[in-house]
Amino acid sequence: MATQAAVAPGRRRWSPQERREALWAYAFLGPAFFFLFVLILFPILFAFWISLHDWSLIPRDFPLIGLKNYVEALKDPLTLKSLRNTLVYTVGAVPVSMTLSLILALIMNQDKLPFRTGFRTAYFIPVITSWVAVSFVWVWMFEPRYGLVNAFLALFGITGIKWLASPVWALPAIMIVSIWKGLGYNMVIFLAGLQGVPRELHEAAKIDGANRWQSFWHITFPLLNPTIVFITITAVIGSLQVFTPAVIMTTVQGEAGGPINSTRVMVYHIYSTAFRYNQLGYGAALAFLLFALILVITLVQLRLTQRDVDYS
């Protein structure tokens, strides 16, 4: 090791064995790297190039217009509305889903709980169900006249929410579905995290007279921090990219995002701009805006939540 480090990296001699290993490594890496380059790395640069042009599906000369697409995007009320809806959806769905799934995981983590596997299966079934199928089922659940949601609410004397037909309730309805679908996934990850909390710490706290709440707040919660960070960040990223339910559940006569654009989310806005209205350049600029939003929110979250806890 010492001699290797002493030789300057550029002039290091490769033994035949090392050279052989490196060649094999490139051979194994080759296919993945080639496709990664062609299908992800190059398209990112290409996307940026497109976003600087007035690009369309019809072959013609695409004039270079610089950052005009970006400026226009930020001034477009429809973009702002889509951004707003996406953020409202994320802020509404993620905290509720996290809280519920943590509570469920804590309940499931009790030693003497019967039917644990059965419950886990039940909560996980919505996770594996395809979004398109789920969206159709919930359209019918939310149907004002025949649907089960309003039938259920009627038991409590609440009547007549129009859900997907109402500009106020359509987005919350989609949030409810995504919370429903994601609960089991988050719960399983929380459970795995909880199982990593050393049992002795709880025993020690018990002997010291800590109650369950104190034990949770001072032991479980800090040690669960990496899990919480992971779930928050992935859930927020996923929510900012919501597409399928927001389209399927709101499509009326081929147009989604209604009523009155109250469920128009960023990804649908990008899709619609690029592929329905044939403005690829503008769509690419919108996609970069979404990317920037995801990046900023993720970095802020990392700053806010990252702390080291080590009780060992």
Next chain:
Amino acid sequence: MAATAMNQPPAVIYMKRRKWGELIGLVLGLFVLIAGAIWMLLPLVWMLSASLMPLSEVIKVPPIWFAPAKYSLGNYIEVWGRVGFAGFFFNSVFVAFTITFAQLLTSSMAGFAFARYQFPGRSAIFIVILSTMMIPFQVIMIPLFIMMARLHFVNTYWGMIIPAIVSPFGIFMMRQFMLGVPKPLIEAARIDGASEPYIFGKIMLPLCKPAIAALAIFAFLGSWDNFLWPLIVINSKQLWTLPIAMSRFTEQYISQTHLQMAGASIMFIPVLIVFLLMQRNFIEGIALSGLKG
């Protein structure tokens, strides 16, 4: 009773109270779990039930949950045959299997390279791969479409498959798992004169079964559920996958709820069966990706 309680040291009373507290917690917890489980399963049970009913029963007010007397497979026969789900089902399965196979191959090979060899650029390449995990698909879908159009892959199986044959997440996952495989096993094979492809295929891969199973599940479900990309790249009906076919229900078969539920069930039942059979791999895989990611 009072006398014995007084004789007991406070710690014992405390522990007793604690026992009761735990029991109450358990009962309350069970209640919450059952209520939640009903919420989880009810929509899907209702979907299956409605898929067997004629439309006239589905749209009754107040809603009917179960009507065993009226159940028939008529909706399925109609959706499978006349609506054309047999073909869409085949397309979905074909695309999902191909993508899964390709992702397993590229990911396990690349993971092997990172986990087992020292080579120039190793960490730089790995960082590049990790950072591509952050790129949202929406950023690259527009250039990908233009590329597919240039290559005449629009409206073909290739158009659906190619963009998904490599997965940065898959590479990462396989690398993590392969790093955990004991090195002496590999070294011993090398000393015995085994070739590198042999070590990869016959020694490493069999040891990675849990990771392969988990990645296969992710890849398959990802493709089975994919709506956005096929929506962009496919337009002829012969190539529709199930999600695209389902989405057309919002136009052609609007308010034909019984058929919609049969279609949704066709998407749901095969995945459910595989899930129930492979449940452990599913859940361990998710916990694996969650803890290591």
